[in-house]
Structures are given as structure tokens and as C-alpha cells.
Amino acid sequence: MNTVSESIVKDMALAHNGHLKIDWVKEHMPVLNRIRERFEKEQPFAGLKVAISLHLEAKTAYLAKVVQAGGAEVTITGSNPLSTQDDICAALVEDGIRVFAKYNPDPAEYKEHLIKTLETRPDLIIDDGGDLITILHSERRDLLSQVRGGAEETTTGILRLKALEKEGKLEFPMVAVNDAFCKYLFDNRYGTGQSVWDGINRTTNLVVAGKTVVVAGYGWCGKGVAMRAKGLGAKVIVTEIDPIKAVEAYMDGFEVMPMLEAAKHGDYFVTVTGNRDIISKEHFAVMKDGAILSNAGHFDVEVNKVDLNAMSTSSRIVRKDIEEFVLTDGRKVYLLAEGRLVNLAAGDGHPAEIMDMTFALQAVSLAYVNEQYKNIGKKVLNVPFELDQMVAQYKLEALNIGIDKLTDAQKSYLESWVE
Template identity: 55%
Template sequence: MKDMSLAAKGHDRIAWAAREMPVLSRIADRFDREKPLAGVKIAACLHVTTETANLMLTLMRGGAEIALAASNPLSTQDDVAAALVEKGISVFAIKGEDEDTYYSHIRAVLDTHPNITMDDGADLVTTLHTERLDIIDDVRAGTEETTTGVIRLKAMAADEQLKYPIIAVNEAYTKHLFDNRYGTGQSTIDGLLRATNILLAGKVFVVAGYGWCGKGLASRARGMGCQVVVTEVDPIKALEAVMDGFRVMPMTEAAKIADVIVTVTGGLHAVNAEAVQNLKDGVILANSGHFNDEIDIPAIEKLSVARRMRRDFVEEFELKDGRKIYLLAEGRLLNLSAAEGHPAAVMDMSFANQALSIEWLVNNASGLEPKVFSVPEEIDRNVAQTKLESLGITIDKLSEEQLAYASEWRSGT
């Protein structure tokens, strides 16, 4: 943890975020009364932000003992980390930590012998499975927050290496339809503008990947006046992008015309060595997927004759032929490295799913196989209903007659 003198600022920012998180607040109040997590040790590897802080405080009010590490070396908000320590939560996270420190923090969290893991990217779970099998019998279950982590965990399960059940919070409708789309869309643009202060209007903006994060980012870039191009490997998603009004082409072609390229695929080298060869002078490269593997940074380094920092989070690479490429935030999560991550209002639903999934696992994990599971539908719907109520919005309910009609097969034309 960097500096305890930052705690006061952290408390203020955590309280500000809480104003936009009414669903989590209602859960916290119930947890405080019922203590459903009493005696449970939780090891969390998440982005240490104001929104995450409110989730940690909710779990603590439920009776849990928590140790928290960062899930990305650049995503920690140091004032938040200090404030959480003052609240009684063990935090191992410093913005800008190197890789060795990053993994030492994950190991420190595992040293608490947790019963539940909470992960964002699956680094905690994979470290546990590869280095700390001696404590794995203490772990009952876990949750995973993001697409990249879910992919890794499903691969572990397919290889029969996953030792306990994990709920993929990312798969909840109230997570990926809102957090991934509206959260990533807005926060990535925020990070891009904070890092560069460029005018987006008129720029050719390439979005690599048209999943829910890509949909949100493409929509927001178009709203800023950009000419948006989408690259995809999935023909269905590519067709959807076309019908949403975007140009679609291979990355090697898009690289020739792009002013800005942002990757949100969750995969490897969406901007590969061939695309790097085609990049035009002055292009800005960034990533909002979980790992910086989405951009082939070694290929850029191999072609470079010089590199220097131009601004905070903006590194200039000068290529042998004189072209300049600008890489933002080391290719790491732009929205959390150069900005503050998703707005609290959208994380309210994601973290409500986290809190309720933890509670559900404490009560039900013993009957589950070591696989990746979706968020129970009743939790997902409860989160949506509570969010609507917090916004003062009511919806219709089916009458008995309508319910009967919906289950009747005899009536027809």
C-alpha cells in the first residue's frame, strides 16, 4: 500500500461513489442485519477502485474477513487502498507496481487461507492452482468478474484442473448488458481523452472486437463524431456491426486508415505484427481488454529505433522508417489506468451480483461440481428489479389470464 496519508481523500471518493450505488447499499443494509458471511474468509483480486471499495465494505458488513489485491498493476487508486486499510480490510496494491510485486501481493492474499475467491482475470485462481495447492481444500467456491477470466476458467474446467465451483459474474445479464456496454464505452473514451486530450470528431476510430464492450465503445465513439470501423473474427458479430451502421474490415486494412485503435477482444494480438507494419504515422493504440496481450507490443518494439514518454500514459515509438506510434497506458486497461474505470451507477449492478453470488455460494457451494456456473437467474432478476425501484421506475406484471395464456399450447389462430 502506497501512503496512508491519502486515506481521507479515499474516504470522500468512496462515499461519492456510494451515492450512485443504491442496489449495493440495500444489500449492505441487509447484510449488516443478517450477517450471512460471518466467519467467511474472502481473498479478492479486483481493481482497487471506489466502486470495489463499496463492494468490500458490503461484504465486511456481512461478516466476512477480507484480503484484497489488485487485478492489474495500473488500476489501483492509492487513496482508496489507504481508506480501506483504515476500515479494517487488508489491502495489497500499489498503482504502478511491477510484475514481481503484483504476484507477491496475490500470494499475500492467498496466505490468509481463504474460503472464497473473487477474481477479475483469473490470476488469483491460477496462482492458487499452480502454487498453493496446499491450501486449496480450504476454498469452497469463487466468483469471476470479467470475460478474460471466464475464458481461462472454462479452459481449466475443460482440462479438469479447476478444483472448486466458480460463478461467472460476467455472464449475468445485469453485468454484461450494462457494465460491459455502457461502462466500458464511456470509461474508455474518458481514459483516451484524459491521456491524450485529442479531438475525436472526424477521427477514424477502429474498435477491435464487437462483443458487449465493443458495442458500447463503437456507439460512444460514433457519438463523439468519429468515423467508426469495426474488426471481427466472428461472422455473426461482424454482420451485426454492419447492420448497426459501422464499416467492417480486417485489421490489416483498418490499420492503414486508423487514427485511433482500441482493442476489446479478450484475446491475443488483435493488433498483430502484420497490422503494426501497416499502421500510419501518428496512430494512437490502446486497449480496454483485461490483458495487454491484445496488442503485439514486442512487434512494435522490434520495429522501433527510439521510444519516450510524451505525456502521462502516452509512450511514443519511433519506427525505423520515421513513423511514430503512440501506445497508451502500456497497452493495459486504458479506462482504469488513465481514468477511474466504470461509473459507479453501472458497477452498482455488477457488484450487487458479486455480493449476492457470494452469499449464494456460501449456502450452496457444497452441492456444486468444480465447474464454471452462471449467476442464478433469480439473483440477476432481483438486481434488475431493485435497480429499477431505485430509479423510481415501475413495470407491468402479467395477469393470471396472461400467465395461463403463456403456458397454453392449444389456442392458436
């Protein structure tokens, strides 16, 4: 495979800087390094093709190299137009991985890259947001027959998969990596919590302390964003549709109110719901002058850009990744990173140590699907608990942390109904 001639990337001259970035994260991903050692010996993907669609930055690149080390022919594309890093793409091509991705392609190019990735006829898939799976199950069903299964990274993609499964249309098994303990407890909470504010802070260069932050959605990602906002000294308001999560936010010390009321108070807004039109015209109408809007959900539909444009007399880019909208009454609101994932479109994504666990789960889940695809059926399934625990144990060992183990007497006590 001549990956240079077969790939679509911006500039191969950028490869050196990409290699430096990948080498840096490799040094901080001990769990994935351990999985790589195992894969090199066992070759679980020998002779197979793997297609990957993820946010194409250094940590993702290292996951692709780990899968490649397991014997796979790997093709990778981006899962978001603004999170692809061109130097990473060039470095991967030099490492023998086929790449179809550029930073900020137009919608037609983005779609073309997804389709070209699928036209390699993969046996296994890693997806983020469900774009590859959606194309396979709609316009390119001719590419379905060889696929054994795969793994999905995020909430949005799992929602799409479960909709397919509910309609009886899912054609192969997919592991819901997002629902694993070592994913949502750490990646969604601590990873999103830190990386969202990394993106906002480096993009705006404004203080958070003393400001009011509105967090839409109090799932694990929302919890992390709210927790970090509080740590930065902000007053935090949470908006929710789930009464249980709303009570949880209240008990965690945050104000809870509907978005229409919260819109009057917010200096910063972060949407983390996975749904559309979370902030729209009725909310723009009551916002403070200078409000800053951002999204940390997978697709750029949470902040309604159609409404925002319709209500504005003008717009302009005032700083990298900041667009200013002047409303008809003269108020200004600012949208970060085109309403796309602020932590990736305006930042480098989650810390390497966090993605170490998530991508370890992706790698071992893919190997599990490859071993068991004939037995597990065409459904969305959870990461096997023993794999979840294995990744956590590897992490503890990398941190040189030991924990207790049950004695035989303690095990018997827990399994008995007699004292």
C-alpha cells in the same frame, strides 16, 4: 486483526482522500446499499475469510466494505498494476480491511501481493481475470483445501476457468458473473463504452469527431466502444473473427474489414477481444503517422509491445500515460497506458451507477456460493436468473421506475398451447 501492520500499501497518509472517493461512489450505488442492509442483518459471511482481486479503486472498495458488512474478514489486492489507487488502499486499511496493493508495482511485487492475499487462507474468492484462481491451481495448491468457491468478474477469467473445468482440474465452484444479463448488457456495453472514451479523451486531450476509430472485437464491450465512438462523431471500423458478430456490426452501420486493411485507415485503435497479438508488426507497418493505440481487454497482450519496440528506433513518454514510438521510417505511433486497460489504467473505470449492478451481482453471487457450495459441484456456473432479476428490480426501484406485471389470465395464456 491489525490491518495497518499486516497490509502493504504505499502511504497511509493518503487515506483521507480515499475515504472521500468511497463516500462519493456510495451515494451513487443504491442497489449495493440495499444489499449491504440485507447483509448487515443476515451476516451471510460470519466467521469467513474472503479474498478479493479486482481493479482497486473506489467502487471496488465499496464492494469490499459491503462484503465486510456481511461478517467477512476481507483481504484485497489489485488485478492490474496500473489500476490500483493508493489513496483507496490506505482508506480500506483504516476501515479494517487487509490490503496488499500499490500503484504500478514491478511484476515480482504484483505476484507477491496476490500470493499474500491467498496466504490468508480464504473461504471465498472474488477474482478478476483469474490470477488468484490460477495461482491456487498451480504453484500454491497447499492453499486450496479451505476454499468453498467464488465469483469471476470478466471474460478473460471465465475463459481460464472453463479451460480448468474442461480438463477436470477446477477444484471448487465459480460463478461466471460476467455472463449475467445485468453485467454484460450494462457494464460491458455502457460501462466500457463510456469509460474507454473517458480514459482516451482525458489522456490525449484530442478531438474524436471526424477521426476514424478501429474497434477490434464486437462483443458487448466492443459494441459499447463503437457506439460511443459514433456518438462522438467518429467514423467507425470494426474488425472481427466471428461472421455473426461481423454481420451485426455491419447492420449497426459500421464498416467491417480485416485488421490489416483497417490498420491503414485508423486514427484511434481500441482492442476489446481478450486475445493476444490483435495489433502486431504487419499492422504497425501500414499505420498512419500519429495513430493512437489503446487496449480495453484484461491483459496487456492485445497490442504486441514486443513487435512495436523491435520496429522502433526510439520511444519516450510524451504525456502522462502516452508513450511515443518512432518507427524506422520516421512515422510515430502512440500507445496509451502501456497497452493495459485504458479505462482503468488511464481513467477511473466504469461509472458508479453501472458498477452498482455488477458489484451487487458479485455480492449476492458470493452469498449464493457460500450457501450452495456443497451441492453445486466443481464447475463454472451462471448467476441464478432470479438473482439477475432481483438486481434489475432493485435498480428500477432506485430509479423510481415501475413496470407492468402479468395478470393470471396472461400467465395462463403464455403457458397454454390452446388459444
